[in-house]
Each structure stands twice: as C-alpha cells, then as structure tokens.
Amino acid sequence: MKLYIYQYGFVLDKTTKIPVPGFLIQTDDGKNILVDTGFRKEDPFSGNLLAEEEDTVEKRLLSIGLAPSDIHYVICTHLDPDHCGYHDLFSNATYLIQQEHYDLAKSGANSRLETYRKYWDLPHLNYQVIEGDFELVPGIHLIHTPGHMIGHQSVLVKLPTLGSVIITGDAVFRQDEYLSEQANDLDKEAQMKTNSIRKLKALEKEHNVNLVVFGHDPVQWPHLKKSPEYYQ
Structure with missing residues (x-):
C-alpha cells in the first residue's frame, strides 16, 4: 500500500499560503x-487561489503514470469547492460519501455546496452513500467526523512500513485546532467539531497512528512528502 500526497495549489490568506491537498x-x-x-483551476471560486499548471488532479495523476480512468474509488470528504472541483473527470470511479452530507448537498440548502454543483452533481457519476464509519477495503477506513459540516468524513490508512495515517480533511484544519479541540470560523457545528477531534485522537491512540495529516496546515505542509514521493 502506498500513500501519495498531492498539492492542488494554495489559498492566499493575507500573507499566508494555505495548502489545498489531495x-x-x-x-x-x-x-x-x-x-x-x-478546486477548479480554470473556474476558481475565489480570487485568492494560487495554482501552477501542474497543480490539478489530472496532472498529478499523470506524473505517476495514471489517468482519471484508472481511479476505482473517490473518497469525498465533503463537497466544499476546494475538495470537489474535478469530480466530473472520474466517470469510472465509485464515489464514497456520507448519506447525510449527500442529502444536504442535494437539498440546495447550503450555499457553499452549490458553488461547484455543476461539477459534482452529474448523472454519469456513481455515488455510493454510506452511514457512519466504513471499511472500504482492508486497511482503509472512512471515519465519520461531522462539525466542519454535516456528514464530513476523514480517512484512516494502514501502511505496511510507516504504520497508520489519519487524513483529517477539514475535520481539523491545523495542528493547533487538534491540540485545542476548537472550531474555526468556517465550521458549521462547533460541538460536533470538538467531538470529532476527540474521536480522531482516540483512533490515533487505538491504532498507534504515526502521522496525522491536517486539512490545511501551512506549518505542517513543507514537512510532508509530496508526490511523486510517497509513504509506504
């Protein structure tokens, strides 16, 4: 099993470059x-997005010899625009999404989820809805972590050499949030967020996790291996 970390670009927050990972x-x-x-490089949802030519999912896949047609599953942590901009490319894949998040998105009640609806709500995309924690394949677990938004999910990956890794997604933007167990201004449900952080901390201990990759941490980002390097 291998884990590649992709750089999809950055959001500029004053003078800080906030990474957007995949x-x-x-x-x-x-x-x-x-x-x-x-996020969609040619259709940015914000004027503060920074991306190089290679900072798209298609180019990142190509750099290790893959095409969108080679993807079997897409785990959708949630449908904020910086996480779903190229959903339309993966017509061969099965999309894994939490039922309550999919219902919220389809309802049209959340304006953030409407931003890129034209890319994620398409008839040729195959969504498999799940409820709660879910083992996708041996060693890959989807973890229900609401708070940033209803139905958000994180990922636990068990690698043969490094050991277990948690991909928090936006359940935890930065390490300081993880330590303080506090929500940020973009989180919809503060108490749910705190509960989800505590759940991830419990999983960290239970599975002897050796790496927690936070959703948008500019301090952690330079210290992570990026594709074409990988964790194993």
Whole structure:
C-alpha cells in the first residue's frame, strides 16, 4: 500500500499560503483510491487561489503514470469547492460519501455546496452513500467526523512500513485546532467539531497512528512528502 500526497495549489490568506491537498492511495491488489479532487483551476471560486499548471488532479495523476480512468474509488470528504472541483473527470470511479452530507448537498440548502454543483452533481457519476464509519477495503477506513459540516468524513490508512495515517480533511484544519479541540470560523457545528477531534485522537491512540495529516496546515505542509514521493 502506498500513500501519495498531492498539492492542488494554495489559498492566499493575507500573507499566508494555505495548502489545498489531495491524496492517492494505491493498494497491493491494484486499486487506485483518490481522496478529494481540489478546486477548479480554470473556474476558481475565489480570487485568492494560487495554482501552477501542474497543480490539478489530472496532472498529478499523470506524473505517476495514471489517468482519471484508472481511479476505482473517490473518497469525498465533503463537497466544499476546494475538495470537489474535478469530480466530473472520474466517470469510472465509485464515489464514497456520507448519506447525510449527500442529502444536504442535494437539498440546495447550503450555499457553499452549490458553488461547484455543476461539477459534482452529474448523472454519469456513481455515488455510493454510506452511514457512519466504513471499511472500504482492508486497511482503509472512512471515519465519520461531522462539525466542519454535516456528514464530513476523514480517512484512516494502514501502511505496511510507516504504520497508520489519519487524513483529517477539514475535520481539523491545523495542528493547533487538534491540540485545542476548537472550531474555526468556517465550521458549521462547533460541538460536533470538538467531538470529532476527540474521536480522531482516540483512533490515533487505538491504532498507534504515526502521522496525522491536517486539512490545511501551512506549518505542517513543507514537512510532508509530496508526490511523486510517497509513504509506504
């Protein structure tokens, strides 16, 4: 099993460059599992987005010899625009999404989820809705972590050499939030967020996690291996 970390670009917050990550997990039996697809480079949802030519999911996949048609699953942490901009590319994949988040998105009640609806709400995309924690394949677990938004999910990956890794997604933007267990201004449900952080901390101990990758941490980002390097 291998874990690649993709750089999809940055959001400029005053003078701080906030990373926008994605992930590819390759299993030993040849499954390619993508976690989030990033923001749409040619249709940015904000004027403060910074991206180079190679900072798209398609270019990141190509750099390790893959095409969108090679992806078997897309794990959708949630449908904020910086996480779902290229959903339309993966017509061969099964999308894994929490039922309550999919229902919220389809309802049209959340304006953030409407931003890129034209890319995620398409008839050729195959969504598999799940409820709660879910083992996708051996060693890859989807973890229900609401708070940033209803139905958000994180990912636990068990690698053969490094050991267990938690991909928090936006359940935890930065390490300081993880330590303080506090919500930020973009989180919809503060108490749910705190509960989800505590859940992730419990999983960290239970599974002897050796790496927690936070959702948008500019301090952690330079210290992570980026594709084409990988964790194993």
